[in-house]
Amino acid sequence: MPRFAIAKPLIxxxxxxxxxxxxxxEPSEADMKTAVEQTFGGxxxxxxxxxxxxxxxxxxxxxxxxxxxxxxxxxxxxxxxDFEMTVTGPLGEQSQKASGRFVKGDKGWAVLEK
Numbered sequence: 001m002p003r004f005a006i007a008k009p010l011i012x013x014x015x016x017x018x019x020x021x022x023x024x025x026e027p028s029e030a031d032m033k034t035a036v037e038q039t040f041g042g043x044x045x046x047x048x049x050x051x052x053x054x055x056x057x058x059x060x061x062x063x064x065x066x067x068x069x070x071x072x073x074x075x076x077x078x079x080x081x082d083f084e085m086t087v088t089g090p091l092g093e094q095s096q097k098a099s100g101r102f103v104k105g106d107k108g109w110a111v112l113e114k
Contacts, residue, residue, distance in 0.1 A: 026070040026072075026079045026081070026102075027067075027070065027079060027081065027102045027104070027109045028067070029065065029066065029067035031102070031108070031109040032065070032067055032081060032083055032102060032109065032111070033062060033065040033085075034108065034109065035100075035102060035108070035109040035110050035111040036062055036065065036083075036085065036100075036111055037061075037062050038110070038111075039111055040059075040060050040061065040062060040087075043060065044058075044059040044060065047059065056090065057090065058089070058090050059089065059090075060087050060088065060089035060090070061087065061088050061089070062085055062086075062087055063085075063086040063087065063088050063093065064085060064086040064095075065083065065084075065085045065086075066083060066084050066085070067081065067083050068081075068082040068083055068084060068097070069081065069082045070082075070102070073101050073114075076101060077103055078101050078102050078103035078104070078112070079101065079102050079103075080099065080100075080101050080114055081099065081100060081101075081102050082097065082098070082099050083097070083098060083099075083100075084096065084097045084098070085098065099114050100112060100113065100114060101113065101114050
C-alpha cells in the first residue's frame with residue numbers, strides 16, 4: 001500500500017478534529033461583545049417607550065469591549081468569562097469590569113448571570 005494512501009485519511013481526520021475543537025471552545029472577544037450588545041438591545045427596547053414619554057434617550061451602547069479571561073463554568077453549561085467595557089448611556093460614559101456566563105445556542109452566544 002502506498003504511503004500516501006494511509007496519510008490522506010489521517011490528514012482528513014486531523015483536519016476534522018481541529019475544526020470540531022474550534023467549534024466547541026470558549027467565545028471570542030467578538031462573540032462576547034455581540035452577546036452583551038444583544039442584552040443591551042433588549043433593555044433598550046424596554047426603555048424606549050419610557051424615553052419617548054419623557055423626551056430623553058435612555059438607551060445604552062457598548063463603546064469599547066475587552067475580553068479578560070474565560071474558564072469552563074462549574075456546574076453549568078458554557079464559560080464563565082470576565083471582561084471590561086465602556087458603555088455610553090443616559091448617565092454618560094462609564095467603564096466597568098464585569099463577569100457573565102456565556103452559552104452557545106442555535107443563534108450564537110448569549111450572556112447570562114454567572
